[in-house]
Amino acid sequence: MFIRIGFEITIECARPTPLLLALLPHPSYGGRAIGSDQVRTDPAVPQEEYLDEFANRRVRMVAQPGRMTLWSDCIVENDGQPDPFDWNARQHPIAELPPDTLRYLTPSRYCNSDELVEQAWALFGATPEGWARVQAICNWVHNQLTFGYQYGRSTKTASDALRERTGVCRDFAQLAVTLCRAMNIPARYASGYLGDVGVPDSGPGDFCAWFEAYLENRWFTFDARYNTPRIGRVLVVRGRDAADGAMMTSFGNYDLKVFRVWTDEVVGTTTDAERLALLEELPDAPALTLAPT
Template sequence: MLIRIGFEIIVECTAPTPLLLALSPHSSQSGRIIGSDRVHTEPDVELREYLDPFGNRRTRLVAPVGQLKLWSDCVVEDDGAPDPFDWNAHQHEIDELPDETLTYLTASRYCEVAELTEQAWALFGDTPPGWARVQAICNWTHNHLTFGYRFGRSNKTALDALQECTGVCRDFAQLAVGLCRAMNIPARYASGYLGDIGVAPSGAGDFSAWLEVYLENRWYTFDARHNTPRIGRVLMVHGRDAADVAMLTSFGNYDLKLFRVWTDEVTGSDEELLDCLEERPDTPALTLAPTGPNEALLS
């Protein structure tokens, strides 16, 4: 399966403003890519790329005074299979876990653990450990929270989402992550492209957040927001929570003028697809509220 992915973001700054972006497919992306998956700018500015400790591809730049367009557009190859499912995947004892998973057991900026532990064990203590327990957490989170863009804010934590019973996809993911950690299950926050492949159209495109959980010696994808295996998920970033993987972090003020994302299944030869990439698709824009200095635009 071939999937065209991309975005167009326009910001406006009144002074030169350093930006830190997390807007490229993850370094673990193994499928074939047609075109360039790098971030581009109009006008041209100097870009510096690096890998962060989580393997996320980061881009640094200084936005000039005025409007700056950030964009990317390419085609990625996907196996076309839904998210893997293994009801028998077992939960590791703490002393069996690989060292690198231990950081995903403890509290992080947006995922409180101590504050969630009592309720987590009351809700899920009688569920079988392993896949069934994680699925029970996702089922409960999916039913407990009401989704709506008006409920999103950059400083909202898992505990806030729990108490307010509302959120955007990042809040569904972070609450499920916090509840998993409270049950001694390594869990990390992830986000990327997720289109309407195999499901009914859902409106304007956006990036989506989900979680990855360590069971049976590997990381599995769970999605408390949609709560069903999906096709065509393209990982961009993962980390302890949204603070590690903000798609755009600014060190100064900016106004968000345009935000649109596309994720669509496509067909054709490489040459036909490259020709197609010369024009960005006409997709609806999703308008998000602007952020202030040192705040992050989060999925």
């Protein structure tokens, strides 16, 4: 299957403002891209793409005083399969874990697992190790937190979300990550595009956060907010928590004027040429008259 992904972000700065962006599909995403997945700007400014320590594709640029629009629009191929699961996936003893998973066992900026060890073991200590334990954590977080955009804030930790019983998708993911780590299960934060493929009328496409847990010699995707396998995820970033996967990090103030995201299944096309023709203008964007170059 094919999915059209993109965003339009307009900011206004009073002075030159350096930006670090995490808005490009992750190198590990398996589907090919049709058209350009690069970040484009109006007005044009110099930019540099690099890989960070989690292999996330980052872009560095300096926004100049005034308004600037950042955008991207492309079509990516997707296998069309729901998130894989394995009810028999086992939990590894810490001594057997690969070295590169160990950093996902310890506390991080927003996932303060050291503060929740006692509570995690009280809640989940009697659950079977492995997949069943991670799923029990997902079930609990899904049922305990109330979702709402008004509940999000950039400084909110897993402990805050637990105490307030509210959050956005990143809070669901970070609380589940924190509880997994407290139970000695490597877990990492992830985010990217997620539309309504397979679940029509579930809301507009958006950037969404989920998490990955290491079981049975591989990383599995879990989603505490939706708590069901989904189709059409397009991974953008991974990290210890949202601090490693912020979409936009600014070194200075800016006013956000426009923020739109789309992630829609492409149907009715049979060739790449037909799919490229869809990218001649951005979808439903009366405020933006740019066309891809």
